[in-house]
Amino acid sequence: VPTDCPQRDERMGWTGDAEVFSGTASFNMDTYAFYAKFMHDVWQDQQFYNGMVASVVPTFNKNKDPESGFASGGACAWSDCATVIPWEVYLHFGDKTILENQYDSMKAWVDWIRRQDEKSGNRRLWTVGFHFGDWLALDGPVAGGVMGGTDNGLLASAYYRLSTNILAKAAAVLGKTEDAAFYGELSEQVKAAIQNEFFSKNGRSTILTQTAHVVALHFDLVEPEVRGRVLADLQALLRKSNMHLKTGFIGTPYLCRSLSDNGDSESAYKIFFQEDYPSWLYEVLMGATTIWERWNSILPDGKISGTGMNSLNHYAYGSIVEWMYRNMCGINPVETAPGFRKIHFKPEVYGKLFHAKATLRSAMGLVESGWKREDNGTLTVSVTVPFNAEAVLWLPDADLVSLKVPAGLSAEQDSSKVKISLQTGCFSFNYQPTRSYEMAYSIESPLRELLITPETKAVLEQHLAHIIQMANGDMGMELPYSLGEIARAKDSFIAQMVFRGVDIEALDVDLQKVKPKIRR
Incomplete structure (x- = not known):
């Protein structure tokens, strides 16, 4: 059971924590058997409630209300573990057995959401029922409260879009062509409805929170031509908070990734390296050796901020580690060749770091990616591609003309990066980056x-x-x-x-x- 916290009387398998952390967990450990068992339990519980997924699995009450609620389930993000976790496991380990075993569960969950949509007007939106929302975000209506400030209708509809999209892709993998077409079209209809309800035609969000913009980018809720506007608005919100996050359980796992994946790793790193509240390093500098449930579980004076629902060992916000694997060090699985049969290496360099490296024991073998800023000002990027796998490496801040590319490798300039196709082996590239990574104060500094x-x-x-x-x-x-x-x-x-x-x-x-x- 993926327990939310081991040290208090709860110790339950909260599905929301499991869902947001599943990517990080699968980078850190061989999670296949663990998640296969947990998702089996999810499906066993679902069958009591017509497809609704509980907030806690194994459930502590089989006589709960079949409608969504705090104790029963049916909350976005939490219950979407039914689709997200099997897909993450498939992506990391490349074995479609988990999709075969969980397909009925995945479909039952999406169909349960559809019924909520149909009962509330069939608008291709999910705007009814109980939701935890952006749990413990710092922008909620009550200071220190648990509910975040992002509209639950947007968040639930975003997960409606995500889960239908995942189900369509799983159906395609399993050769269920009719389901793939049906749920793929449904996913696009939900996306269009979200745009009509929550965004202007130019991409301005009607909900001015960090999380609203994060889910718009990460869950592909807006069209490519307005993504730049959404990113710019997110950057403005971050500047307004002095590059500090205000996100909760839904926004935080995807905040840095949504920035880096849209070309702004600079902002992602600035958030990551903050040392005062609220931030990850605030916890570290306060002596934490585990992730806290709240950003201020311990106050600057060293006192506990409260004894009610305040865990010092709560892994959900540890999902930042997936960004470290994917964007800081650059190891990314590819959906069309899961299990790291194909790898996209996309490392991002930042001036407050002098080196970074990630090692992954994947289903294909050892995968490594790292970079180091040398004393002479050059940058060394090194990667390892396992046997029988292939990869594409994007060298950051590189110029093809001055780069020494070994014979037999295909390379091309791709904007400010050099894109190189790789086969099995260990590769290292040392070059003079096209920009300086030295940190300096200026009128542009906060x-x-x-x-x-x-x-x-x-x-x-x-x-x-x-x-x-x-x-x-x-x-x-x-x-x-x-x-x-x-x-x-x-x-x-x-x-x-x-x-x-x-x-x-x-x-x-x-x-x-x-x-x-x-x-x-």
């Missing part, structure tokens, strides 16, 4: 960071003393994310008020003279 760093605060006091007043709220204005943001603002009045009589270029030069302190 203003709050400049204000709390003594050396940069002194520079601000020298060039821009009144910004201290602004930071204290004395000017009746919200603090912007960066000085560069003000300089580029369309509102020239604000820019003139902030930069009146200031040599912006000299300010920027003096900030760049201060070297950021990086943990090594």
